Amino acid sequence: MDWRRGGFLFLMLAALAAAGPAAAQGTVPFDWSGAYLGFHLGGALDLADIYDPFGPSIFGDTIRKSGPLAGGQAGYNWQQGSTLLGVEADVSWADLGGTNTCFAYSGYYISANCRADVNALGTFTGRLGWVLPRDGRTLVFGKAGLAWAHTEIEATPNGGLGFERTTESGVDWGWTVGGGVERAIASRWTVKAEYDFLSFNQGFAAPHSIFQSAPPGPPDTDVSGAPTDRDRDIHQFKVGVNYLFGAARGPDMPLDAHGPTLPKGYTLTVGARYVYGWGQFHKDLGIQGEGLGSLASRLTYENSQTSGGEGFARLDTPFGIMVKGLIGGASGGGKLNDEDWDLAFPMADVAYSNTLSSVDNDIRYGFVDLGYAVWRGARHSVAPFVGYTQFKQDMTGLGCRQIANRFSDCDPPIAANVRGITEDDTWQALRLGVAIDVMLAPRISLAGDAAYLPYVKFKGTDDHILRNLVSPEHGRGVGVQLEATLSYALTDAFSVGVGGRYWSMWTTSGDVNFGGTGTIIPMRYAAEQAHLLVQGSYKFGFNP
Numbered sequence: 001m002d003w004r005r006g007g008f009l010f011l012m013l014a015a016l017a018a019a020g021p022a023a024a025q026g027t028v029p030f031d032w033s034g035a036y037l038g039f040h041l042g043g044a045l046d047l048a049d050i051y052d053p054f055g056p057s058i059f060g061d062t063i064r065k066s067g068p069l070a071g072g073q074a075g076y077n078w079q080q081g082s083t084l085l086g087v088e089a090d091v092s093w094a095d096l097g098g099t100n101t102c103f104a105y106s107g108y109y110i111s112a113n114c115r116a117d118v119n120a121l122g123t124f125t126g127r128l129g130w131v132l133p134r135d136g137r138t139l140v141f142g143k144a145g146l147a148w149a150h151t152e153i154e155a156t157p158n159g160g161l162g163f164e165r166t167t168e169s170g171v172d173w174g175w176t177v178g179g180g181v182e183r184a185i186a187s188r189w190t191v192k193a194e195y196d197f198l199s200f201n202q203g204f205a206a207p208h209s210i211f212q213s214a215p216p217g218p219p220d221t222d223v224s225g226a227p228t229d230r231d232r233d234i235h236q237f238k239v240g241v242n243y244l245f246g247a248a249r250g251p252d253m254p255l256d257a258h259g260p261t262l263p264k265g266y267t268l269t270v271g272a273r274y275v276y277g278w279g280q281f282h283k284d285l286g287i288q289g290e291g292l293g294s295l296a297s298r299l300t301y302e303n304s305q306t307s308g309g310e311g312f313a314r315l316d317t318p319f320g321i322m323v324k325g326l327i328g329g330a331s332g333g334g335k336l337n338d339e340d341w342d343l344a345f346p347m348a349d350v351a352y353s354n355t356l357s358s359v360d361n362d363i364r365y366g367f368v369d370l371g372y373a374v375w376r377g378a379r380h381s382v383a384p385f386v387g388y389t390q391f392k393q394d395m396t397g398l399g400c401r402q403i404a405n406r407f408s409d410c411d412p413p414i415a416a417n418v419r420g421i422t423e424d425d426t427w428q429a430l431r432l433g434v435a436i437d438v439m440l441a442p443r444i445s446l447a448g449d450a451a452y453l454p455y456v457k458f459k460g461t462d463d464h465i466l467r468n469l470v471s472p473e474h475g476r477g478v479g480v481q482l483e484a485t486l487s488y489a490l491t492d493a494f495s496v497g498v499g500g501r502y503w504s505m506w507t508t509s510g511d512v513n514f515g516g517t518g519t520i521i522p523m524r525y526a527a528e529q530a531h532l533l534v535q536g537s538y539k540f541g542f543n544p
Contacts, residue, residue, distance in 0.1 A: 475510025
């Protein structure tokens with residue numbers, strides 16, 4: 001497991017270890033024992049690593065697949081003092097899909113377009129938790145056990161060769177570990193936020209392809225398919241609600257006689273955030289008349305170390321209606337890999353070309369939501385919402401150098417101060433989701449936000465400046481947006497906090513008007529953003 005992928009897990013386990021002794025010192029008047037049943041919403045990121053049987057790859061081999069989750073869970077708890085033991089099973093519908101280049105070990109070999117999908121997953125786990133003191137209504141837990149996922153993965157040789165693709169589908173079995181926090185908001189109802197890491201290992205096979213033995217010339221050497229392995233790591237974040245069966249669990253007692261509460265009258269919360277993040281945008285150019293299985297080209301913009309700021313606001317009313325929104329922006333650098341399989345889309349007679357450029361990147365974004373708090377108390381709120389979001393991204397590729405085939409473009413390199421390619425995009429989407437806000441302990445609160453984007457509209461412009469080639473782009477798709485923030489109230493009105501965000505949008509249908517000539521070619525577009533958030537906020541209360 002890569003340390004960057006599992007870093008959150010180790011922090012969670014450390015927090016659990018620290019929480020245990022402290023919890024043991026308090027009383028636990030709320031009883032968590034017994035059976036429970038619930039539902040959850042959220043999203044996941046699936047990273048599938050395909051091992052190249054022919055040698056180290058020039059580029060690719062990791063397929064990023066992200067999307068929404070929705071499902072349910074059932075379990076049973078045994079509580080002894082401040083310690084909780086439990087078992088749980090959950091199942092989720094998922095819409096995780098992505099593509100990347102595989103088996104690109106040489107610029108003279110026609111590598112493959114690998115596509116992977118996950119449409120369902122679940123876990124069977126044991127839980128170990130600590131009930132925090134004062135009122136015993138906050139549970140911090142870890143979990144571990146078995147995991148399964150229903151998956152499909154395929155590899156299709158690029159360049160329109162017409163060779164048969166390799167495909168694997170079925171249920172993968174693996175293991176999982178994770179943790180989260182759960183809060184009782186009534187005598188039988190709880191809300192939770194949870195992170196889980198799932199890991200799998202299965203076999204796979206590279207497809208039959210060809211090796212160009214004497215470039216620039218016709219490909220003339222067949223390469224048979226070869227067995228290999230694939231690993232996949234799934235990171236999932238969920239917010240959920242559980243119903244506890246059995247006897248009543250105790251009165252709805254206040255958390256503490258002191259400290260802030262969630263709003264009762266009209267309350268306006270405003271704040272600002274520092275945003276540090278990472279992003280990726282990539283697009284697959286299919287072959288006219290053949291779809292998006294075998295590709296002619298792929299451009300991958302990967303942006304690192306973006307930083308910026310945003311402002312946010314939320315209005316809560318005494319009759320439950322909630323309005324919230326934000327606006328922000330960030331900028332930074334990155335890199336662009338421009339891949340071409342030119343045998344089917346001839347610009348140069350090479351099997352595989354991959355040029356590397358530096359990138360200037362600017363993003364601007366915002367959303368507005370309207371919701372209603374279906375569950376609301378002095379220290380909790382659960383509010384489904386509907387909203388609109390817009391995300392704009394402008395990227396400029398500077399210079400280039402060839403990293404795959406010396407008979408192709410950018411050999412010799414083009415200087416890094418030369419503008420080669422620009423990509424200007426706008427994503428617009430409908431948001432359907434739920435916002436959960438809960439006081440975990442005096443002055444400590446958790447806010448979670450999970451939104452499914454059932455309708456996404458994409459519009460972009462690709463300008464290959466050095467080739468005087470401007471191509472309008474369009475698409476329709478779906479997406480997911482997740483956010484969580486842990487805050488501490490320094491006063492009854494002023495709070496500081498840290499949090500994280502993950503956004504992903506992709507098209508399910510799209511095309512490009514290549515060069516503005518009216519030649520319409522199928523295209524797939526996908527964008528991701530991951531942000532670390534540091535914030536301050538101020539709460540104004542009024543009763544007209």
